[in-house]
Amino acid sequence: MSFNANTAEEKDLKALAGLLFNGGQAEPTISAKTLLAKLEYHGISLLAAEQQTLPAELEGHFAQLKAMMVANDKLKQIELASLFDAFNDQGVNAVLFKGSALAYSLYPKPWLRPRSDSDVIIAAKDRIAADAILQQLGYQTLFAIQGKYVSYQSTYGKALAGKSFINIDLHWQINNRQMFSQTFTAEELASNGAKLTQLAGTPLRSSAAIPSYVDSVLIASVHRLGHHHTEERLAWLYDIHLLVGCFTELDWAQLTHRAKSKQLCAITLDALRTAQHYLSTELDTNAMSQLEASASQFEASAIFLNRQLSERHYFWADLKSMPNLKSKLGFLRESTLPSPDYVRQQMNTRWASIAYIKRLIRGLRRVF
């Protein structure tokens, strides 16, 4: 299902967004259970609870949830600090980005920004070293697609104290979509960004690099449409709302400059406008005019503005984005014939031949 807000969804999103600000009020017709499910889906439960805009009957629930999130976050802070110290000790230049980076640098309290994993980007040359560090610290590989072109990330997991668990998404390129995969390198993010010497009070022996707020807006815009074009979650828009709320005039100028040079004007403009629409985000008029002017010219990434397209359109867009014939052929081969291990796992069968047939049928259905 593609996300294309109809009137009811639009009203729903607006009403939920209103709960993030003083004076907001939940619709009286909605049950507490439904409201909780919606807040949870949008990743804004504790943000709304913080604003005291939720029905009083939910206070007990949120008091418990907050204690759990605070405790869980503390365990993750300690683990992430150890991980980044180990990366630094071994000379791996890693950058913490997306939700975790924002939680520890932008949000007043990190547990207000829920996240299922922590994203870390490294240079491709550091993959083996980073993998060894993660294994040494007790992480297990949860998900990894073999191939040079179809995936640029692996997921590692580790059980922490109690029932807590931490997932690390280790990227060696910023996004799996070919069009966006080279938007930023770890080196570029680190050189534009900042270094955290503590994570919400948990000290690091060294530091953890994070992207600048400007780069974070571009990453959030790419993530929103490039990776999640079928949904609109308020937590991601709220990230953008908070990020640009910290912008100086220079930041706005840098945003337009980088969006132009990276051919991301249309999707950045869309993310900013959507944040403004739902969250009344204040935007810089001059920067918006510049983005609008550039977005009116051709940008390949603008294909992602159409949220109704089928997977095959994105596949062809990915294929077209490959830089040369060799990589195009490699991408085609890996997409159609992934490794037996992966295809068995994906198709949930122990027989590779059956898995390939099921995958072929599914692929043909998507294309035609």
Added chain:
Amino acid sequence: MKYQLADHVSLTEVDDEAVLLDLNSGAYYGLNHVGAMLMSHLQDQQTPEFASTAIAEQYQTPYITVARDIELLLQQLLEQKLIVER
């Protein structure tokens, strides 16, 4: 008698409340405003009696009532090995 957090315990202040976390077991305990105030006084190396006086004054509650509640809380924290004698 003075108390301090056990080595394996972390205290996170959350607005006017607090969360105690046993880093070994992952068990956590939410503390209300009074519990958070008590922990803050203990962290400042104050005695439970001092904390009781301060809290009784702030809440305009009889000292004896507050002292009894605090004694109970300290007992629970000691039993859970979240605090130790300083």
